[in-house]
Amino acid sequence: MGYIGSHTAVLLVQAGHQVHIYDNLCNSNASTLERIQRITSRDIGFTEGDVRNTEKLADVLRNEKIDAVIHLAGLKAVGESSQKPIEYYANNVQGSISLIQAMQSAGLSTLVFSSSATVYGDPVYLPYDEDHPTKPTNPYGRNKLQVEEMLRDLSVSDQAWRIACLRYFNPVGAHESGLIGEDPNGIPNNLMPVIGQVVSGKLAALNIFGDDYDTPDGTGKRDYIHVMDLAEGHLAALTWLEANPGCHIFNLGSGDSFSVLDLLRHFEEASGQSIPYQAVGRRPGDLPEYYAKADKAAKLLGWKTKQSLSDICESAWLWIKHSQNN
Numbered sequence: 001m002g003y004i005g006s007h008t009a010v011l012l013v014q015a016g017h018q019v020h021i022y023d024n025l026c027n028s029n030a031s032t033l034e035r036i037q038r039i040t041s042r043d044i045g046f047t048e049g050d051v052r053n054t055e056k057l058a059d060v061l062r063n064e065k066i067d068a069v070i071h072l073a074g075l076k077a078v079g080e081s082s083q084k085p086i087e088y089y090a091n092n093v094q095g096s097i098s099l100i101q102a103m104q105s106a107g108l109s110t111l112v113f114s115s116s117a118t119v120y121g122d123p124v125y126l127p128y129d130e131d132h133p134t135k136p137t138n139p140y141g142r143n144k145l146q147v148e149e150m151l152r153d154l155s156v157s158d159q160a161w162r163i164a165c166l167r168y169f170n171p172v173g174a175h176e177s178g179l180i181g182e183d184p185n186g187i188p189n190n191l192m193p194v195i196g197q198v199v200s201g202k203l204a205a206l207n208i209f210g211d212d213y214d215t216p217d218g219t220g221k222r223d224y225i226h227v228m229d230l231a232e233g234h235l236a237a238l239t240w241l242e243a244n245p246g247c248h249i250f251n252l253g254s255g256d257s258f259s260v261l262d263l264l265r266h267f268e269e270a271s272g273q274s275i276p277y278q279a280v281g282r283r284p285g286d287l288p289e290y291y292a293k294a295d296k297a298a299k300l301l302g303w304k305t306k307q308s309l310s311d312i313c314e315s316a317w318l319w320i321k322h323s324q325n326n
Ligand SMILES: NC(=O)c1ccc[n+]([C@@H]2O[C@H](COP(=O)([O-])OP(=O)(O)OC[C@H]3O[C@@H](n4cnc5c(N)ncnc54)[C@H](O)[C@@H]3O)[C@@H](O)[C@H]2O)c1
Pocket: 001, 002, 003, 004, 005, 022, 023, 024, 025, 026, 027, 028, 049, 050, 051, 052, 071, 072, 073, 074, 075, 076, 091, 095, 114, 115, 116, 117, 168, 169, 170, 171, 190
C-alpha cells in the first residue's frame, strides 16, 4: 500500500496475478486501495496488520492461498534510522524474521525482498555492480544488508527457497493515471514529495543538501528510476524465480546519474512551475554520486528501465496536481 508497493500491485494485477496487500499503514493510507482498484477495475484484498505479528501474517498467507511474497514493508528514512536505530532494527530486521517465519509456517518459499543501493556505502568504484563491497554507512543500510545475509543463509539451509533481493536505486515518478504516487505520512524525506510541498506552498523552497560536491553543478548525482520501471522489475524477478531456486541479488537502476538540479530543471519543464530552492549544508553520510550497473538484471531478468527523466517528472507532476485537488 506504500509508494512502491501500490505501483507494483497495479502492474501485478494487470499482468493477471491476484494480489493481497498486508500493511500496518504506518506510512500509507487506506484510501490508496480504492485508487488501485479504480486503476485496475479489480477488487484487491487488504489486511491491516504488522509484519511482526507472525501468526496473523501466517493466517493471511494461508487463508488467501498466497504463493509468493513481495516484502516491501519497512521504515526507510536514512537520517531517521541514525536517530532511532533500535526502532529501525525492530521494524526492518525483526519484521523480516517474522515474515520468513510466517512463510515457513504457511509452507511458502518464494520471496522478493526490497533491498537498497545503500548497502554498498562509499563507492570503491562506479557504477556499483552486485559484487561491489558492501559497507553501509547508516543503520537503514545495515538493516537491508542484514536481511540479505539472513536470506542467503536461509537459502543455503533449505534449497526450496527462491529469493530475489532487489537493490533499488532512487525510485521517483508516479503511475500515468495520476491516481497513485509517493504519499508519505508526516514530513517527507524524498525529493519529489518535497517538491510537491513547494509547489503547493506548504514549503517556501526546496533545500538542496550540498552544492559543493565534485560534480558538474556541485549537487549530488543519483540514479533515478521510474517507479513503474521498478514495478516491472518485481514482475520480472517473480517470473524468473519460477525456474531459479536460491538467493539472488539484482541491482535495479537505470545505469545513469542525474544531479538534483537536473531533476529540478526537468520538473520545471514538465510542470511549467518554477521551484525556488536554496543550497544548505551537506547531510552527513550523503555521497556525491552513485549509480547502478544493471547488466545482471538485463541479462537474466530481461529487464531494463524504459522511462526517461522527463517521463518521471511528467508523471510526478500529474500526481502532485491530482493530490492537491483531492
Ligand atoms: N523509496 C525509496 O527510495 C527506496 C529505495 C530503496 C529501497 N526501498 C525500500 O522499498 C520498500 C518500500 O519503500 P517505499 O518507498 O514504497 O516506502 P513506503 O513507506 O511508501 O512503503 C512501505 C510500506 O510498509 C509499511 N510498513 C512499514 N513497516 C511495517 C510493518 N512493520 N508492518 C506492516 N507494514 C509496514 C508502511 O505503512 C508503508 O505502506 C521499503 O522496504 C524501502 O526500504 C525504498
